[in-house]
Every structure is written in C-alpha cells, then in structure tokens.
Amino acid sequence: MTGASPALGSQTERIARLTELCTPWVGGEAQREYDVGVDTCRVCGGDGRIANSFGGGSKTCPACHGNGRRVEEALIRDVTKTKPSHYGTPAKAAAPVKATWPTTHDGTTLANEVKASALSEDTKARLVREIIEYEGSHGKCTQTFSKKVRKQLR
Numbered sequence: 001m002t003g004a005s006p007a008l009g010s011q012t013e014r015i016a017r018l019t020e021l022c023t024p025w026v027g028g029e030a031q032r033e034y035d036v037g038v039d040t041c042r043v044c045g046g047d048g049r050i051a052n053s054f055g056g057g058s059k060t061c062p063a064c065h066g067n068g069r070r071v072e073e074a075l076i077r078d079v080t081k082t083k084p085s086h087y088g089t090p091a092k093a094a095a096p097v098k099a100t101w102p103t104t105h106d107g108t109t110l111a112n113e114v115k116a117s118a119l120s121e122d123t124k125a126r127l128v129r130e131i132i133e134y135e136g137s138h139g140k141c142t143q144t145f146s147k148k149v150r151k152q153l154r
C-alpha cells in the first residue's frame with residue numbers, strides 16, 4: 001500500500017507546519033522569564049509570601065501583596081512622603097460625608113416643604129440643617145419638631 005491519500009498527506013503536513021509555526025508562540029517563556037527577572041519582588045524573592053516569624057507558615061508579602069512582582073512601592077511611598085496632601089485626600093473622602101439632605105421620610109418631606117417655601121435661601125439652609133441635625137440626634141423627625149419647623153415656613 002503505497003498509495004496514501006495525497007490529500008491526507010498534505011493535511012498532515014500542513015498541521016505539522018502549523019505546529020512548527022505555533023511553537024515559538026507557545027514557547028515564549030524567554031520573554032516571561034525576562035519579565036519576572038526584572039520585576040521579582042525583592043522582599044519575598046518572587047514567591048509572594050514571606051515566612052512568619054512565629055513559624056506558623058507564611059503570610060502574604062506586604063511589598064508585592066502576594067503577586068511576587070516588584071511593585072514600585074518605594075516610589076509611591078516617596079510621593080506620599082513629599083506630598084502629604086496627595087495621601088490625605090482619599091482619607092478625607094473616606095470619612096463620613098457630611099449630610100446635606102435629610103435621610104428619613106419625614107425629614108425629607110419637611111426639607112422639601114422648607115425648600116418650596118418663600119423663605120430666604122439662608123433660612124432654608126438653616127432649617128434643612130436643623131432637620132438633619134435633629135434626625136441625627138433623634139433618629140427621626142417627631143411631629144412636634146415638624147410642627148415647629150412648619151411654623152417657621154409661614
């Protein structure tokens with residue numbers, strides 16, 4: 001049997017050639033190794049974990065946060081040192097946002113009434129602030145408080 005199908009033969013050949021073509025892609029490890037070599041974390045040596053001093057295993061490397069790559073943390077630290085305001089902004093944003101509008105149903109209704117009233121903007125702002133503060137200390141707007149505020153709307 002010498003007459004193997006030529007079509008099959010060429011197909012096998014094509015696959016072989018494709019595999020050959022693909023090999024350099026699959027074996028692109030030289031590139032990867034180069035990257036790791038450059039960026040390996042100097043604290044943990046690239047394994048992402050550092051030995052626990054108590055001998056209880058290891059913990060995530062604080063320098064690279066476990067990914068084994070050297071982060072430009074030194075640079076980031078320098079920035080925070082030289083620019084404290086840069087670091088202070090997110091910390092401030094994390095603090096509870098000062099309320100500008102009531103959160104309870106009654107408070108919101110009341111504040112809307114204040115807003116819709118004919119009072120000056122200053123008085124409106126003051127009343128809304130009072131509502132927010134009342135809400136904050138009492139947890140809700142009582143009927144008495146609502147009446148008190150509504151009296152001032154007239």
Ligand SMILES: [Zn+2]
Nearest residue numbers: 041044061064
């Ligand atoms: Zn590390």
